[in-house]
Amino acid sequence: MTANAERERFDAQVAKALGDRRLQDWLEDFQRLGQEAHVEAMGELDDKEAWRDALSELRAHTVANLDRYVDEFTANVEANGGRVFFAGDAAEAREYVLDVARGIPTKRVVKSKSMVTEEIELNGALEAAGMEVVETDLGAFIVQLTGEDPYHIIAPALHLTLEQVRDLFSRESGEDLPAEPDVLAAWARRRLREKFMTAELGISGGNFGIASTGTVVLVTNEGNGRMSTTLPGTHVAVMGVERLLPDWEGLDTALTLLTRAGTSQRISTYISAISGPRRDGDRDGPDELHVVLLDNGRSRILGTKYEPVLKCIRCGACLDHCPVYGCIGGHAYSRVYSGPIGAVITPLLEGLDAHAELPYASSLCGACVDACPARVPLTELLLALRADAVQSGLEQQSWRAGMRGYAELTARPAVWDAAVRVAGALAQPLAPGGVLRSAPGLLDKWTASRDLKTPVRRSFRRRWRESGGRVDDGRGS
């Protein structure tokens, strides 16, 4: 998509979300409840700041030594009887999974929720090869049926109401289903059970990969992850190459914070640790295990000022705390990653020129930084991206000229003084009460929703100068 088309798509999605009063109310409620639960869950830890420090250090260490841990992880997965494929980009990853699927051969694929497979657009590739692909996480299943992108990193169907899901499932089932969560979930479970039992290939993501034992760790709540990875004869796990951990001690730290930060749970319903395919004597498990480690732009970030973004464990806490996400929801950002992490990672993975608006889709309030369990400095990274956007000439000429002119003024106090005086004089007839309800130029964007305070006739510096520093009218003692 061209940069202009992407900007138009962004603006259209923002307008759509802001114009939907029901959605606005729901996003406010969702964030309020989510934040309260997050604070409580994190607050249960004896010293949550020490835990965050530990996770931040652990992730920074792993990322800084990624080549070593990739080698160790690969050797251990292979020693366990699995195979590891290092995919340089999305196309390589898709081709590898397609080859595995064709080799089985595969008619039906069941999938456990995975943002990385969204990133590489795997479903479309498998479907184009004639396979049926079934998302089995309830939220992912829902948005697969609606044909939408995930709305939230860990809650893909967050934006839909119970009634919308009822209508969707009723249409799919040909039955008249009630708007009752239990009944709807039961229908989905029956539908998915048939798919699990007959799929030849199961695809999952990977929350973590443990280098010391070659283990893929899945964190899920619905049991679908375990079904997807044990029932089909072949399991392919696709994960970002940065999602490794050195060892099981590291997993303790990472899991403790992932579930608390992400879903405000002490622990998720299921934690699956997959170390190789089925062994002799195992009652279940796939005959083949493949792990795809996806680069797709990640190694380009290593060693740059953006490296700290690779500490991210995709818990989604920054989305839940971001007031911008709370207004525009998940579809404005990009196809895959939303919220503050999406505003940072999407331009880094797909190119800043294609997503130059995303780093500016933040008020830099820092709520995301406070919420992040891995201490990813999201606002600093957004600032760095903005600086790169300016350096690369991606900002409009009018902004560039305006900023340059403003800097000139600030560097010359006498000129500044005169400019403030002129602005104050000009403002008086325009805004006799000191306030404009409708402003010219770019400022009309401000006055569309707010009154605008205008410059005063006598600036502070004039008052100070003219009173000889007695601006307090002698009130000060």
Place this chain on the structure above:
Amino acid sequence: MRASLMVTCLGDALFPEVGESVVTVLRNLGVSVDFPAGQTCCGQPAFNSGYVDDARRSARAFIDAFEGSEHVVSISGSCVAMVRHHYPGLFPEGRDHARAEALAARTWEFSQFLSDVLGVESLPVTYRAAVTMHHSCHTMRMLGVREGPERLLGMVDGLDYRPLARAQDCCGFGGTFAVKMAAISAEMVERKAAHVQKTGAEVLVGLDMSCLMNIGGRLRRRGARVAVKHLAQVLADGWRIDGGAGR
């Protein structure tokens, strides 16, 4: 003790009465106040928009202006955060870096100066009004100013403090964000203004005039009768002179 007022660009051109109130309060507390005339803007609008070179020009002039200051006290937490957190990085080495570090260490947000430098424990202030407060993101998160301002308000006689729901939420100002992403900013400030009105407060107090300009502009547009004031204005207006009654 000596302090230099950092009135900020907005405070100079739009809110001179706030700077005056800071001068009043500081002088009442025995601080000698000056106003370095070389100051203009800290450069935050440019820096936060990605214009690092332009921001550096502003910052250089700003550092020059406050060269001889013992303490620098500002009416805006986000401008202090700019000086404290970003100035040293703008000048990564040499004498400029040392000057930036030194200025960062002696630059304070108004309430922070009262709490942390002056160690204010009581205030001879009476202010009879229902008051709520916006904490401001950069003041709260970058400067770590969290309980101090409410503690200061707690020293004021007659003040009816109304806690603000969702107080930690950004008001949607964000500098150029308010114009570049105007529709999103508008929804954020609408939510903030609605929460402010729900408190029933007559006065919204803050520590950063840019946020207050934003929320105040929305409150006015909503037709709300809520005055917007900097903490220094409340303290200056309510200061009991010679055993007087205050406000």
